[in-house]
Amino acid sequence: MGNSLSVEGLHAGYGAVKVLSGIDMSVRHGETAALLGTNGNGKSTLLKCLTGQIRPSKGRITATIDGQTHDLSALSTEAIVALGIALVPEGRRLFPKLTVDENLTLGAMPKKARAGMEERRAFCFEAFPRLKERRRQLAGSMSGGEQQMLAFGRALMSAPKILLVDEPSVGLAPILVARMIDKIAELKAALGLTVLMAEQNFNQAIRIADRGYVLVHGEIAHAAEDAASLKANDVVRRLYLGVD
Numbered sequence: 001m002g003n004s005l006s007v008e009g010l011h012a013g014y015g016a017v018k019v020l021s022g023i024d025m026s027v028r029h030g031e032t033a034a035l036l037g038t039n040g041n042g043k044s045t046l047l048k049c050l051t052g053q054i055r056p057s058k059g060r061i062t063a064t065i066d067g068q069t070h071d072l073s074a075l076s077t078e079a080i081v082a083l084g085i086a087l088v089p090e091g092r093r094l095f096p097k098l099t100v101d102e103n104l105t106l107g108a109m110p111k112k113a114r115a116g117m118e119e120r121r122a123f124c125f126e127a128f129p130r131l132k133e134r135r136r137q138l139a140g141s142m143s144g145g146e147q148q149m150l151a152f153g154r155a156l157m158s159a160p161k162i163l164l165v166d167e168p169s170v171g172l173a174p175i176l177v178a179r180m181i182d183k184i185a186e187l188k189a190a191l192g193l194t195v196l197m198a199e200q201n202f203n204q205a206i207r208i209a210d211r212g213y214v215l216v217h218g219e220i221a222h223a224a225e226d227a228a229s230l231k232a233n234d235v236v237r238r239l240y241l242g243v244d
């Protein structure tokens with residue numbers, strides 16, 4: 001029941017370039033799952049499959065939303081967003097020449113998301129007061145941290161039940177990284193979200209993760225039910241904790 005994600009035997013890539021092979025993973029209702037891995041191991045490719053931007057060559061992706069299960073591999077990105085699955089993309093992908101307010105409005109594109117849009121905008125301004133102060137400013141003229149806040153706000157405007165976040169720490173100063181990770185936990189609690197977060201900052205990600213998957217060369221090298229068992233894993237210790 002509730003809102004969850006499941007990936008089974010997923011293979012995907014870009015034409016002849018095979019990136020993901022045989023991914024099995026799941027995110028249960030109300031969990032934050034961390035998808036860990038250094039650059040180029042396939043985290044973004046997996047998130048693109050989940051949002052219908054890449055079609056898997058093999059495997060199954062299903063999402064349960066309000067207790068109803070949907071096969072995502074057959075749906076367009078628009079349909080996936082309308083179901084209640086939103087992505088905060090790597091690099092933010094904002095509309096730089098539009099204002100904060102306009103970027104937020106564009107996040108509420110699914111018809112279903114238009115009802116209650118102003119309440120959600122108010123929620124975004126409460127969660128990120130800086131966005132309210134800068135609501136008439138062009139997105140492209142804001143700092144990296146402010147743009148990341150706007151990318152979160154825009155995703156929340158589509159009224160998601162499941163939030164996918166791609167590398168929220170990229171390009172942020174260390175103090176902002178910790179705040180952004182805390183903010184994800186805060187948003188999850190306030191809105192009852194289910195969260196899948198791709199991140200290479202291992203120590204920050206596991207602070208809020210209930211479950212973790214380590215992606216190495218397009219395969220799940222380790223799946224862990226909690227942060228303690230992640231830290232104890234050999235692959236993780238070698239890759240992230242500098243232990244031979």
Ligand SMILES: Nc1ncnc2c1ncn2[C@@H]1O[C@H](COP(=O)(O)OP(=O)(O)OP(=O)(O)O)[C@@H](O)[C@H]1O
Nearest residue numbers: 014017019037038039040041042043044045046167
């Ligand atoms: N459009 C594309 N065409 C061909 N190959 C691609 C394309 N996008 C990504 N790749 C390749 O797929 C592999 C996985 O990339 P992906 O972006 O999924 O990794 P990642 O773990 O998210 O790392 P990063 O943090 O650098 O984005 C890399 O080898 C990359 O070069």
